[in-house]
Amino acid sequence: MNIALSRAPGTHVQGILLMCVGVACLTTNDAIAKTLTSGYSPLQILFLRNVIALPATIAIALFMRGPSALRSHRPQAHLLRGALWVGATMMFFTSFIYLELAEATALIFVAPVFITLISALFLGEEVGWRRWLAVLAGFAGVLVVIRPGGAAFQLISLLPVATALVYALLMLSARWVDPRESVWTLLVYLTGAGALLSALLVPFVWVPIRSEDLWLFAGIAFFGTAGMTMMTQAFRLAPAVIVAPLDYTGLLWATLFGWLIWRESPDAMTLLGAAIIIASGVFTILREQRQSSP
Template sequence: MTEINCQSRATVLSGVALMCLGVACFGVNDAIAKVLADRYSPMQILFMRNVLALPVALLLALGFQGHRALRSSKPGVHLVRGVFWILATFLFFTSIKHVGLAKSTALLLASPLLIVAVSAVFLKERTGFNTWVVVISGLLGALIIVRPGLAGFDPLALLALLAALMAAFLMLSARWVDETESFWTLMLYLTASSALVSALAVPFFWVPLQVRDLILFAGVAAFGTAGMVLMTQAFRLAPATVVAPLDYTALLWATLFGWLFWNEVPDLITYIGAAAITLSGIISALQANEGK
């Protein structure tokens, strides 16, 4: 019994470590994207990231699942999910260029709360009073950061909130995918559909590439893909209530990188709003687990 408990504890700790590492990878991904956003459109960054990540996603899918990973019964759903992902990332990259890493990341982390709200309003899922209190508290935290109607209001901060909404739609659209499809199929099709969608749009945004920036584009592709794989594996190894709250460590990385490289220091009001979003998100995750 003791040996089994030790193995279980080790597995959970592995999940925690992978989640923290995955979130850190996304933090690096966002920081590199902010550097590139000074010279390129977010759409061109997305196109390059997806094109470079697609061969990696294909090799991973074939390596872990073989040719079965190439088959999907609902390719149209994957295309729709690719549109959601492109919109979410385009809006977020635009936001971090103008608003800053920490503030944009804090607003993006409202996505889990928006999933609950969208599910209740549009999908008619039953949601209790306590859940609504938590969701509304978190969304009020987002409004504190955005500050509509006040002197510190920056309309571009709304882009990060829209990105959170698109990310919520992306997560909810996973329900339309065939349940028998593996993670590797989902990752491959999401990367491929995003590459296709961005390829259709990128001619309107394209500027000549600088050779010195190729390593940065490769970094965005590498860290973005690594973050997705690591975080997914974390959820497989440890309970969601353990690893999901660790997603909010993204605020630490965003604040650190913003301060180190761009001298961005969020004000007290932003910290208060971020704290409300984080606390509400953690409570919402715990409530969701209790309801299972």
């Protein structure tokens, strides 16, 4: 029997609620990061976010899985994933300095398209013509948002796209982790590896933290950890085909935060491109779920 079918309908509702709240938390995390980039390096923001969040992440993992959650059978895989995590987050946070929050968020949603592309070209997975059309549609949506050659084009717009590519590699790299390790182990080591690797470079960009910004650093750690925890639990309670598309509600929150805090208002072309990217991503998720189900 398909595992998804064995879940009670009530858990589906819980999964949907957790996913929606988790996405809202992660978008709040992004909004705080964008606020902090006016005075701090993205690397320093990332370092403090991971250092502050690590104890809470360990506590959650111990609560959910016990001491076994802290045991890794393949630590080198986690170190590589940590490097991808640092690279993706650095690029995404840097894009906040130059781009509107909604625009950067819309472009990173092309990640499922990259996952399909990498799986087909480098991992030997079969991809049908419908999913190839979804890939083309996703990249068309990116072109609509960034408008290369137009007066509004900024080279920095490619940063969220590069972030999506590295994020896709991060997702696919989960296959290298020992199957005996739980998702909570992945979260602990991802946060820990991110803290360790960013600590190697953060002395070169460190600036003293203003007392009035302490609550913002605490907030980014809280909302980032809470968002990842709730989204992880959402996938445990409901089928991916139900909760995964809800990730795109982050664009609604990004648009709202952008307008409330910075008076940003995405233009019609950005919204059109975002709609194309989201439609491509949702189709890819649904198609993948259909093909992977028994």
